[in-house]
Amino acid sequence: MQVQYIFEVLGTVFFAISGALAANKKSTPDWFGVTFIGFITAVGGGSLRDILLGSYPIVWVKDVLFIYAILCGTILASIFYTTLHKLRKTLFLFDTLGIALFTIVGTEKALSLGAGPETAAIMGMFSAVMGGVLRDILTQEVPIIFHKEIYATACLAGATMYLLLHYFHIDRNINFLLSGSLIVIIRILAVRYNLSLPKFRKDSVNTVA
Amino acid sequence: MQVQYIFEVLGTVFFAISGALAANKKSTPDWFGVTFIGFITAVGGGSLRDILLGSYPIVWVKDVLFIYAILCGTILASIFYTTLHKLRKTLFLFDTLGIALFTIVGTEKALSLGAGPETAAIMGMFSAVMGGVLRDILTQEVPIIFHKEIYATACLAGATMYLLLHYFHIDRNINFLLSGSLIVIIRILAVRYNLSLPKFRKDSVNTVA
Amino acid sequence: MQVQYIFEVLGTVFFAISGALAANKKSTPDWFGVTFIGFITAVGGGSLRDILLGSYPIVWVKDVLFIYAILCGTILASIFYTTLHKLRKTLFLFDTLGIALFTIVGTEKALSLGAGPETAAIMGMFSAVMGGVLRDILTQEVPIIFHKEIYATACLAGATMYLLLHYFHIDRNINFLLSGSLIVIIRILAVRYNLSLPKFRKDSVNTVA
Numbered sequence: 363m364q365v366q367y368i369f370e371v372l373g374t375v376f377f378a379i380s381g382a383l384a385a386n387k388k389s390t391p392d393w394f395g396v397t398f399i400g401f402i403t404a405v406g407g408g409s410l411r412d413i414l415l416g417s418y419p420i421v422w423v424k425d426v427l428f429i430y431a432i433l434c435g436t437i438l439a440s441i442f443y444t445t446l447h448k449l450r451k452t453l454f455l456f457d458t459l460g461i462a463l464f465t466i467v468g469t470e471k472a473l474s475l476g477a478g479p480e481t482a483a484i485m486g487m488f489s490a491v492m493g494g495v496l497r498d499i500l501t502q503e504v505p506i507i508f509h510k511e512i513y514a515t516a517c518l519a520g521a522t523m524y525l526l527l528h529y530f531h532i533d534r535n536i537n538f539l540l541s542g543s544l545i546v547i548i549r550i551l552a553v554r555y556n557l558s559l560p561k562f563r564k565d566s567v568n569t570v571a
Numbered sequence: 572m573q574v575q576y577i578f579e580v581l582g583t584v585f586f587a588i589s590g591a592l593a594a595n596k597k598s599t600p601d602w603f604g605v606t607f608i609g610f611i612t613a614v615g616g617g618s619l620r621d622i623l624l625g626s627y628p629i630v631w632v633k634d635v636l637f638i639y640a641i642l643c644g645t646i647l648a649s650i651f652y653t654t655l656h657k658l659r660k661t662l663f664l665f666d667t668l669g670i671a672l673f674t675i676v677g678t679e680k681a682l683s684l685g686a687g688p689e690t691a692a693i694m695g696m697f698s699a700v701m702g703g704v705l706r707d708i709l710t711q712e713v714p715i716i717f718h719k720e721i722y723a724t725a726c727l728a729g730a731t732m733y734l735l736l737h738y739f740h741i742d743r744n745i746n747f748l749l750s751g752s753l754i755v756i757i758r759i760l761a762v763r764y765n766l767s768l769p770k771f772r773k774d775s776v777n778t779v780a
Numbered sequence: 781m782q783v784q785y786i787f788e789v790l791g792t793v794f795f796a797i798s799g800a801l802a803a804n805k806k807s808t809p810d811w812f813g814v815t816f817i818g819f820i821t822a823v824g825g826g827s828l829r830d831i832l833l834g835s836y837p838i839v840w841v842k843d844v845l846f847i848y849a850i851l852c853g854t855i856l857a858s859i860f861y862t863t864l865h866k867l868r869k870t871l872f873l874f875d876t877l878g879i880a881l882f883t884i885v886g887t888e889k890a891l892s893l894g895a896g897p898e899t900a901a902i903m904g905m906f907s908a909v910m911g912g913v914l915r916d917i918l919t920q921e922v923p924i925i926f927h928k929e930i931y932a933t934a935c936l937a938g939a940t941m942y943l944l945l946h947y948f949h950i951d952r953n954i955n956f957l958l959s960g961s962l963i964v965i966i967r968i969l970a971v972r973y974n975l976s977l978p979k980f981r982k983d984s985v986n987t988v989a
């Protein structure tokens with residue numbers, strides 16, 4: 363449990379960094395704007411999950427450490443701004459570790475609150491990606507989940523694996539590790555080989571005005 | 572009750588279809604993106620209503636059938652894509668039946684949770700239109716409720732009629748039918764005769780920069 | 781308490797007016813669209829605060845007076861449309877009084893529900909600014925909190941002062957007045973002298989593609 367908590371806080375820092383850097387792309391927002399977007403990116407997914415499940419108090423409302431983790435991420439993003447933009451691969455890895463972790467934590471939480479497996483998988487995926495969706499809405503970008511490479515689907519795959527192994531009573535820590543790794547591996551392969559899901563309709567742009 | 576439940580599930584399928592087709596208009600999203608937008612369109616309004624009323628568990632979180640109804644709608648949208656786009660009138664009818672049904676169900680639910688009539692009417696309208704509003708925000712379109720023909724106002728009219736007849740102790744099933752029909756009729760007349768509410772200010776575009 | 785309630789209702793009217801006028805800038809929405817945007821502007825921040833805190837029932841869901849306050853604000857915005865646009869300073873004052881009031885009310889409410897000081901300050905700020913953020917998302921504008929002059933930061937400053945004075949057991953009414961005034965003063969100075977927070981990165985537009 364202690365280890366998972368540390369991971370959650372670290373995941374929050376990573377998401378806040380990625381949010382702060384994304385906020386800074388489009389315009390030149392001030393410190394408040396960047397921190398705000400880092401905040402929404404980091405806590406948006408988990409807050410939505412808790413609200414949909416009616417699970418109160420919401421994590422960051424109760425535990426002030428998450429608020430400081432976000433401030434910490436924003437300050438790190440400012441200090442190491444140039445370095446971080448050179449380390450695109452490092453950043454990608456942070457984001458990938460973040461969504462892997464948040465997916466499994468979210469799936470687990472939904473299960474523990476009595477949700478069925480389908481709902482739990484959706485809640486896991488929401489925990490991981492909805493912060494980024496809210497960030498994209500606020501900064502008027504196309505939401506990340508509609509981007510080219512496999513993203514949210516990797517989270518659903520990892521959540522599904524977790525649920526299967528859970529069903530077969532695999533040890534929880536091993537399950538956590540295996541399912542999280544699946545998300546990381548799918549995501550790395552997707553970006554390296556530019557993998558995407560099949561289009562809904564190949565001809566859709568031409569067919570519909 | 573059984574009949575209403577069937578209608579709710581059918582309404583969810585219809586909204587998922589309309590969401591999937593709308594998602595596909597703008598770009599060429601993949602299967603995940605289309606299903607995601609169908610999902611938000613179908614459950615967004617009801618989820619917001621339940622969250623605002625503090626009514627837990629939220630319908631689709633508890634009842635997995637709604638999740639499968641959405642998947643079903645997305646698959647139907649894919650298979651019958653060309654046909655559905657030719658059957659614009661059928662689609663319009665589906666959407667109209669969907670909002671009529673969701674309005675009355677939402678109004679009823681709010682009333683049963685002790686909301687006053689004004690709040691109940693707003694909750695009914697939210698149930699019907701907010702899924703479409705969220706869809707439009709995600710796909711960066713002008714929200715449907717700001718479109719030309721009368722839309723959300725038809726829902727408010729139906730909800731008001733339901734509340735009036737409820738006040739006069741009209742039988743619930745008859746009331747459901749009459750109020751739902753009012754929404755369908757207003758909506759059909761609005762589209763056929765291109766009816767819209769009066770503008771807030773005729774000269775607003777010129778007056779304000 | 782009576783006085784605060786009157787202020788809250790007045791604040792709601794002011795926010796509805798500012799929402800209705802903002803809605804009208806971009807296009808020529810009909811009466812429903814304008815009222816809807818006034819509604820979201822007025823109740824969005826407080827609703828989000830209550831949802832995040834799990835504090836039910838949400839204020840306007842319980843107390844129908846807030847719904848009529850919004851209708852009232854929209855009608856006033858229509859009748860005095862030309863006058864209000866000439867009285868930009870008056871409008872600015874209304875908005876400033878609104879955010880000052882909502883910030884302190886929100887901070888107080890979060891505290892009374894057991895939130896820590898950091899969370900309470902965030903909740904106060906959310907109460908004041910998130911209605912405007914939702915309005916801007918709906919009307920596809922750049923969210924107000926990313927605008928030039930200090931806005932949300934003034935709310936955070938006022939909330940922080942309230943929490944400090946609260947900690948030192950200053951009389952609640954005096955605290956309310958002093959902290960609210962701080963927000964008003966910061967905001968007036970920010971607009972008059974065009975004050976903004978430091979940019980996150982001066983060179984960000986050039987550095988990042």
